[in-house]
Amino acid sequence: MPVTHVFFAAGGGAEDRFLVLLTLALLLAVGTSLLLGKLKLPPLPGYFLCGILLAVSGWVDLRAGAPAATLLSQMGNVGIILLMFTIGVESSLHELMQLRRTGLVAGLAQLSLTSAAAALVLSWLGLSGTALVLTSFLAALSSTAVGLKLFQDFGLANHPGARLTLGVALLQDLVVILLLVLLPGLTSGLKWQEAAQLTGILTAKGLVFLALAAGLSRCGIPQLLRLVSHSRSREMFTLTVLALCSGIASLGSLLGLNSALGAFAAGLAVSGSVYSHRIMADAGTFRDFFLTIFFVSVGAFVDVPFFLAHWISLLAGAGAILLLKTAILTLAGRWSGVPRRGALLSGIALSGVGEFAVVVASKAAASGLLAPQVLQTLLIEVVLTLGLSPLIMRLVIPRTRHWDSARSAKAPKPETGGQFGKRLRGLRDHAILCGYGTVGQMVHQALERLHIPVVIVELNAQTARCLIKEGHAVLFADIAQADTLTLAGVERARVIVITFPHAELARTALTIAKERNPQIATLCRARFPSEVELLRQVAPSGLVHDEREAGLAMLRLCLTAYDRDEAEIALATADLEVAEHANSPSPVAAAPAGA
Numbered sequence: 001m002p003v004t005h006v007f008f009a010a011g012g013g014a015e016d017r018f019l020v021l022l023t024l025a026l027l028l029a030v031g032t033s034l035l036l037g038k039l040k041l042p043p044l045p046g047y048f049l050c051g052i053l054l055a056v057s058g059w060v061d062l063r064a065g066a067p068a069a070t071l072l073s074q075m076g077n078v079g080i081i082l083l084m085f086t087i088g089v090e091s092s093l094h095e096l097m098q099l100r101r102t103g104l105v106a107g108l109a110q111l112s113l114t115s116a117a118a119a120l121v122l123s124w125l126g127l128s129g130t131a132l133v134l135t136s137f138l139a140a141l142s143s144t145a146v147g148l149k150l151f152q153d154f155g156l157a158n159h160p161g162a163r164l165t166l167g168v169a170l171l172q173d174l175v176v177i178l179l180l181v182l183l184p185g186l187t188s189g190l191k192w193q194e195a196a197q198l199t200g201i202l203t204a205k206g207l208v209f210l211a212l213a214a215g216l217s218r219c220g221i222p223q224l225l226r227l228v229s230h231s232r233s234r235e236m237f238t239l240t241v242l243a244l245c246s247g248i249a250s251l252g253s254l255l256g257l258n259s260a261l262g263a264f265a266a267g268l269a270v271s272g273s274v275y276s277h278r279i280m281a282d283a284g285t286f287r288d289f290f291l292t293i294f295f296v297s298v299g300a301f302v303d304v305p306f307f308l309a310h311w312i313s314l315l316a317g318a319g320a321i322l323l324l325k326t327a328i329l330t331l332a333g334r335w336s337g338v339p340r341r342g343a344l345l346s347g348i349a350l351s352g353v354g355e356f357a358v359v360v361a362s363k364a365a366a367s368g369l370l371a372p373q374v375l376q377t378l379l380i381e382v383v384l385t386l387g388l389s390p391l392i393m394r395l396v397i398p399r400t401r402h403w404d405s406a407r408s409a410k411a412p413k414p415e416t417g418g419q420f421g422k423r424l425r426g427l428r429d430h431a432i433l434c435g436y437g438t439v440g441q442m443v444h445q446a447l448e449r450l451h452i453p454v455v456i457v458e459l460n461a462q463t464a465r466c467l468i469k470e471g472h473a474v475l476f477a478d479i480a481q482a483d484t485l486t487l488a489g490v491e492r493a494r495v496i497v498i499t500f501p502h503a504e505l506a507r508t509a510l511t512i513a514k515e516r517n518p519q520i521a522t523l524c525r526a527r528f529p530s531e532v533e534l535l536r537q538v539a540p541s542g543l544v545h546d547e548r549e550a551g552l553a554m555l556r557l558c559l560t561a562y563d564r565d566e567a568e569i570a571l572a573t574a575d576l577e578v579a580e581h582a583n584s585p586s587p588v589a590a591a592p593a594g595a
Contacts, residue, residue: 021060021068022075025296028053042153042390044146047292048383051299062300069301076297079290080359081263083145085245086287087173088267089276106164106332107171110350113328114140114321121320131370138357138378139321141176142350144169145291146386150349150393161342164333165349176356177264205255213248213265225275229461234478238282244270245283260359275461278476281483291355295386298358302383303376314377318384322392325351341403348393352385353378427453427473432488432496434479434509436463439525440499455488479509482516490516498524501546503531510538 032046054060060068119136127135147169151162221244228240245266252262270279307314326347333343357378365375430453433440440456447454456474458464464476477484479498490496496513498506506524513520523542526532532545552573559569 021071022293024054024059025050025072025293029292029296040394042150042394044295044390045387047295048299048302048387051296052302052304054296055300055302056304072293072297072300075290076294077259077359079287079292079294080355081249081259082245082283082287082290083355084173084177084260084263085249085267086280086283087144087170088264088269089271089280089283104167104171105336106329106338106346107168109332109335110142110168110325110329111137111140111172111175114325117324118321127374131374134360134364134369135374135378137179138361139353139381140325141172141354141357142169142325143352143354143386144173145355146352146389147346147349150390151345153390154393154397156345156397159342159345160338161333161345161349164329164336164338164342164346168329168346168350172354173264173356176360177260179360209252209255209262210265210268213269216248217269217271221269222275225270226461229275229459229476232459234480237278237478241279241282242286275476278478278484281477281481281487284483285481294355298355298379299383302380306373306376307380310377314380314384317377318381318388321353321381321385322348322351322388339403341400344400345393345396348389348396351392352387352389353382354386355382358382427455427489428492429453429494430455430489430492432457432485432490432493432513433499434497435499436460436467437500440497443497443499455493457484457488480505480512482512485509485512485516490520493517493520495521495523501525501527501531503527503534507535507538510535514538 028050029043029047032050033043036043036046055062062069062072115136118139119132122132122136147165148162151159151165156162224240224244225237228237231237245263248266248269249259249262252265253259270276326344329347329350330340330343333346334340338346361370361375361378364370365372370378431447432455433444433447434457436444436456436458444454444456454473456464456467456472457477457479458467458474459476459478461476464474467474475484475487477487479485485496490513493513496510498509503526510522510524513522521542522539523544524535524539525544525546526535527546529545529547532543535543555573556569559572564572
């Protein structure tokens with residue numbers, strides 16, 4: 001028996017088991033991601049493969065009820081809770097109104113038609129009753145996380161297909177929220193009348209809970225976030241966000257509701273606020289980490305012997321699901337006015353069976369509503385469809401690129417109003433202005449007069465709120481976080497300007513910016529000579545030394561008082577610059593002659 005298997009079965013404590021399992025899962029995930037990256041393939045199929053390898057290798061005991069299986073499932077559930085939280089943050093009333101047309105039409109068409117087609121096939125295979133209805137509906141669900149990330153990974157975040165995908169995904173997520181409320185009534189084992197009564201009570205609780213979250217969004221949470229933001233502590237703000245998410249999710253669970261509903265309510269409570277961009281940046285890293293663990297756990301719980309015994313029918317089912325959902329969403333998207341390439345890519349991105357199908361099916365199976373074979377079939381279809389859809393999208397994108405070129409050549413105007421982070425992806429060749437003090441205001445006003453689009457990143461909540469009211473594109477977020485620069489569109493920006501003299505923060509932000517966009521111009525400030533050397537590597541030609549510039553300005557004013565002409569002033573300042581470079585400790589200045 002393998003060493004780790006023995007360890008999980010009889011050895012170390014819970015902390016040790018957790019670390020061993022986490023280490024194995026992450027090492028496998030990193031290894032497969034690097035391998036797939038070399039092959040220019042998306043990493044998602046690799047996560048499922050990691051889980052399957054983890055299970056079949058025997059390194060860890062992942063049988064039902066085993067400590068390792070429980071730990072892996074719990075970590076995956078945290079990913080779902082954080083996903084629901086970020087969905088709530090994105091589901092502001094403003095966003096829903098923007099996406100109601102395409103999302104409502106295409107989303108309802110996809111859910112209803114796919115469910116109907118799945119019901120016909122499953123009834124022919126012998127499934128009936130509540131299990132038939134529930135399984136058919138779950139097969140129609142798509143993956144929010146995968147669908148949106150595919151467009152980002154392929155550099156199409158601002159494509160019309162991405163907007164359609166977002167609208168459909170939001171509609172499906174809202175339907176899943178309703179299903180999570182109704183699920184206890186369906187799985188209670190009571191008679192229909194009693195189950196309906198229980199469902200009514202839970203629905204009432206859910207509405208009251210959402211109303212409470214709406215009340216907190218106006219009185220309580222904004223005041224808390226404002227107080228924390230004034231501390232200028234990134235760690236405290238992140239802890240506060242996670243505490244709000246877990247706290248409200250736990251409150252929902254205590255009320256007899258699903259914790260995912262509580263996480264959604266927590267996100268909804270802060271959606272549309274000035275803090276939403278920073279919250280998305282803070283929670284996004286944790287969400288992606290735990291979602292990776294979730295996808296690994298899905299692969300780990302696949303019954304490989306069951307798949308090998310029925311692989312032909314399972315592959316056929318996956319192909320039918322991918323084809324059917326792609327066709328329905330493509331037609332629905334075209335009906336909603338989305339260009340044909342956008343509708344097709346959206347159909348492919350959402351053609352897989354989503355992660356929420358696993359969550360709901362697992363709860364239903366635990367209550368006896370779904371047979372173990374049905375749960376395993378659904379689990380395998382999730383792995384197959386979500387694993388194949390990124391590969392299909394990679395094949396389709398280059399072959400349909402000419403469809404976009406056939407459209408109007410007029411480029412869409414960048415949206416520079418007070419909009420949320422997703423619409424900021426429409427900007428191209430813009431400037432990212434970090435900090436809105438005196439220097440930031442001067443730079444911004446000059447760029448606006450020249451009609452250069454600007455995204456402002458500001459960590460003062462009051463300043464950010466005022467700028468948003470004036471219609472500027474503003475992110476209330478921390479520039480030292482990679483997700484913030486992604487929201488600001490650093491990959492497409494022309495220049496990033498750090499307007500405040502904070503050397504460590506500037507170096508971190510500019511290093512991330514250069515990694516994401518090697519061609520971007522970088523500008524920053526240094527207050528002291530020691531900071532100049534620190535920042536020369538990240539901003540070699542865009543570094544402003546405050547003391548140096550102040551010294552040169554005062555020298556010019558001093559010589560002007562002595563009625564010196566411009567030529568003498570220029571000569572004096574040039575001599576000063578030469579002396580400064582001669583005394584510089586930089587490698588270039590210190591190199592010996594002839595080096």
